[in-house]
Amino acid sequence: MSMQNTVDQLWDAPHPGTPVNGTVVVPASKSLTNRYLLLAALADGTSRIRNALASRDSDLMIAALRALGAGIEVLPQPDGTIDLLVTPLALAGEPAGAEAAPETVAIDCGLAGTVMRFVPPLAALVRGEFSFDGDPHARLRPMAPIVAALKDLGVQVAEHGADGMLPFTLTGTGRLAGGSIVVDGASSSQFISALLLIGARTADGLEITAAPGPIASPDHIEMTVQTLGELGVTVTRPDARSWKVEPGAIGAFDKVMEPDLSNAGPFLAAALVTSGTVRIPHWPASTTQVGDRWREILGTMGAEVRHLADGTLEVTGPEEINGIDFADASELAPTLAALCALAAGPSRLTGIAHLRGHETDRLAALATEINNLGGRVTELADGLLIEPARLHGGDFGTYADHRMATAGAIIGLAVPGVRVLDIATTAKTMPDFPALWMTLATSGKAAH
Numbered sequence: 319m320s321m322q323n324t325v326d327q328l329w330d331a332p333h334p335g336t337p338v339n340g341t342v343v344v345p346a347s348k349s350l351t352n353r354y355l356l357l358a359a360l361a362d363g364t365s366r367i368r369n370a371l372a373s374r375d376s377d378l379m380i381a382a383l384r385a386l387g388a389g390i391e392v393l394p395q396p397d398g399t400i401d402l403l404v405t406p407l408a409l410a411g412e413p414a415g416a417e418a419a420p421e422t423v424a425i426d427c428g429l430a431g432t433v434m435r436f437v438p439p440l441a442a443l444v445r446g447e448f449s450f451d452g453d454p455h456a457r458l459r460p461m462a463p464i465v466a467a468l469k470d471l472g473v474q475v476a477e478h479g480a481d482g483m484l485p486f487t488l489t490g491t492g493r494l495a496g497g498s499i500v501v502d503g504a505s506s507s508q509f510i511s512a513l514l515l516i517g518a519r520t521a522d523g524l525e526i527t528a529a530p531g532p533i534a535s536p537d538h539i540e541m542t543v544q545t546l547g548e549l550g551v552t553v554t555r556p557d558a559r560s561w562k563v564e565p566g567a568i569g570a571f572d573k574v575m576e577p578d579l580s581n582a583g584p585f586l587a588a589a590l591v592t593s594g595t596v597r598i599p600h601w602p603a604s605t606t607q608v609g610d611r612w613r614e615i616l617g618t619m620g621a622e623v624r625h626l627a628d629g630t631l632e633v634t635g636p637e638e639i640n641g642i643d644f645a646d647a648s649e650l651a652p653t654l655a656a657l658c659a660l661a662a663g664p665s666r667l668t669g670i671a672h673l674r675g676h677e678t679d680r681l682a683a684l685a686t687e688i689n690n691l692g693g694r695v696t697e698l699a700d701g702l703l704i705e706p707a708r709l710h711g712g713d714f715g716t717y718a719d720h721r722m723a724t725a726g727a728i729i730g731l732a733v734p735g736v737r738v739l740d741i742a743t744t745a746k747t748m749p750d751f752p753a754l755w756m757t758l759a760t761s762g763k764a765a766h
């Protein structure tokens with residue numbers, strides 16, 4: 319098992335006591351970078367991913383794809399970004415893929431949902447034996463639906479953990495026939511996305527039906543479908559709970575990654591909690607990222623939100639933050655919960671029961687840590703009730719969860735004396751977070 323990527327250190331959250339006034343160039347989207355990486359590994363030629371995310375989750379995806387046989391070159395650019403040049407896997411039936419790897423190849427998933435859910439179906443398309451494991455917290459994340467789906471598709475999976483969880487070993491034969499499968503999407507959208515991503519490279523294509531019950535984070539499934547469509551894959555909807563992927567080629571591409579709009583959230587929140595102004599350049603005019611919903615959310619909470627002609631999103635915070643009732647906040651929920659804890663009115667975040675299976679049980683973690691600072695947060699079966707309270711300083715635990723760490727930073731910007739445990743966990747998707755945050759936090763002071 320890999321070492322857990324955490325450091326038990328306390329970080330004094332900056333609290334300059336002045337409104338922020340700054341511009342933050344937010345690094346690329348994890349969800350887009352890791353989808354395009356995987357699709358590049360299956361594409362019909364060499365692809366280039368520009369402005370790719372450099373982070374623990376994207377590094378883990380790169381390492382996993384290399385372990386399966388893809389070639390990935392990291393090309394640093396003059397502006398400090400990186401391009402990734404991806405040479406696809408040679409699948410069975412293609413010359414270099416004919417020989418199975420002689421030994422079991424170990425794939426480290428870290429704590430990356432996109433790696434632990436997206437890579438096993440891809441490995442089934444490669445000949446060889448692949449073992450999957452990750453951080454201690456990764457062994458607690460739901461995996462059973464994807465393991466069951468792979469078995470239904472005829473893949474041999476030897477489970478070493480409990481209830482279909484990590485670790486397990488999978489034997490890829492280099493070919494998947496495809497067909498129709500039912501997948502439980504209640505605990506994560508990533509099971510459905512994972513199968514959609516490889517569907518075109520099965521012999522007969524895949525028809526995926528969500529089992530009865532809620533479907534987690536539907537925006538991320540739509541992101542997968544639209545990404546596939548851009549690369550020439552046909553995905554149809556036989557009905558509202560099914561997706562059909564036609565077999566065929568995935569077109570090689572050259573694409574620029576959008577900034578991570580979910581990770582833009584904490585910076586935008588800084589404008590609200592200090593009544594300041596934050597600008598995020600390169601906010602896409604249209605996007606599949608759930609983070610685009612910040613525009614509506616922050617407006618409802620009282621901010622002035624302007625999408626400027628040059629593509630910059632500019633947000634100015636109100637004197638007092640409104641509470642909000644919001645369903646399906648998905649990965650935005652920890653940031654939103656931090657804002658709600660600083661709002662003047664009550665908030666209800668619902669439709670997020672599956673957050674209990676994220677990096678940590680986020681509903682329990684948010685309630686515990688905000689309440690430790692004097693908050694009034696109640697766990698609901700599928701979300702959080704957050705009532706106004708006067709918060710005080712103290713230590714904010716993060717449980718190896720990058721979004722808990724950024725939630726603690728937001729509260730610390732408004733409340734003196736907050737110390738965040740293990741701020742380094744933000745490296746999962748944004749290694750530069752502490753530096754970017756420090757610059758933004760003191761941007762108002764610098765202007766005075």
Ligand SMILES: O=C(O)C1=C[C@@H](OP(=O)(O)O)[C@@H](O)[C@H](O)C1
Nearest residue numbers: 349506507508511534535538649
């Ligand atoms: O497909 C993706 O890129 C993601 C899907 C979502 O997972 P869940 O459906 O498990 O919430 C989201 O929360 C995660 O951060 C990224």
Ligand SMILES: C=C(OP(=O)(O)O)C(=O)O
Nearest residue numbers: 429430431432649676677
């Ligand atoms: C749930 C998240 O990550 P993962 O991709 O590991 O599921 C997240 O980033 O909020």
